[in-house]
Amino acid sequence: MSSPAVKDLPTIDNGIKEELEKDHQLKKTSVTEKQVLPSADDIKAEKTHQGLLSGVETFSADNLKKTKTREPQSGAEVMKTEMAIRSSLQEVEKFDTSNLKNVDVQEKNPLPDKEAIRLEAEHNAFKDGVEGFNKEKLNHAKTVEKNTLPTKEVIEAEKKAE
Numbered sequence: 001m002s003s004p005a006v007k008d009l010p011t012i013d014n015g016i017k018e019e020l021e022k023d024h025q026l027k028k029t030s031v032t033e034k035q036v037l038p039s040a041d042d043i044k045a046e047k048t049h050q051g052l053l054s055g056v057e058t059f060s061a062d063n064l065k066k067t068k069t070r071e072p073q074s075g076a077e078v079m080k081t082e083m084a085i086r087s088s089l090q091e092v093e094k095f096d097t098s099n100l101k102n103v104d105v106q107e108k109n110p111l112p113d114k115e116a117i118r119l120e121a122e123h124n125a126f127k128d129g130v131e132g133f134n135k136e137k138l139n140h141a142k143t144v145e146k147n148t149l150p151t152k153e154v155i156e157a158e159k160k161a162e
Contacts, residue, residue, distance in 0.1 A: 012020075038046075073081070112120075150158075
């Protein structure tokens with residue numbers, strides 16, 4: 001498709017043309033953005049909310065375990081349990097303790113004697129001393145290696161002896 005010739009282009013009325021071309025005295029204005037972008041916290045909160053909603057929408061009840069719930073008791077059942085408790089308490093109150101026999105108690109798990117307790121305390125003190133030793137209290141020592149080499153005279157004497 002070819003571009004139209006200049007004479008074929010539409011023309012603008014002279015009154016409108018003069019109005020557009022004349023100098024306008026406009027006031028300076030500052031541009032403020034009306035649409036503020038959400039903060040990172042807002043985006044994170046929205047993603048969390050969307051995740052919860054999608055989790056609820058896609059939840060499958062097949063994953064749940066079967067449980068039995070206790071139904072509330074009727075008035076008659078409550079009365080039966082209260083009567084059973086009352087009769088048990090009455091039987092306990094009626095019990096005659098004079099028919100009981102005296103029994104000597106034998107201690108099956110005796111406590112350790114004083115010597116065993118003292119030895120365990122010494123052992124624990126020793127372990128605490130080893131485990132809680134402060135290495136900073138040690139003095140630094142320099143090791144001096146003493147390797148005495150034979151002197152020249154001793155070497156010459158050995159060579160002559162051979």
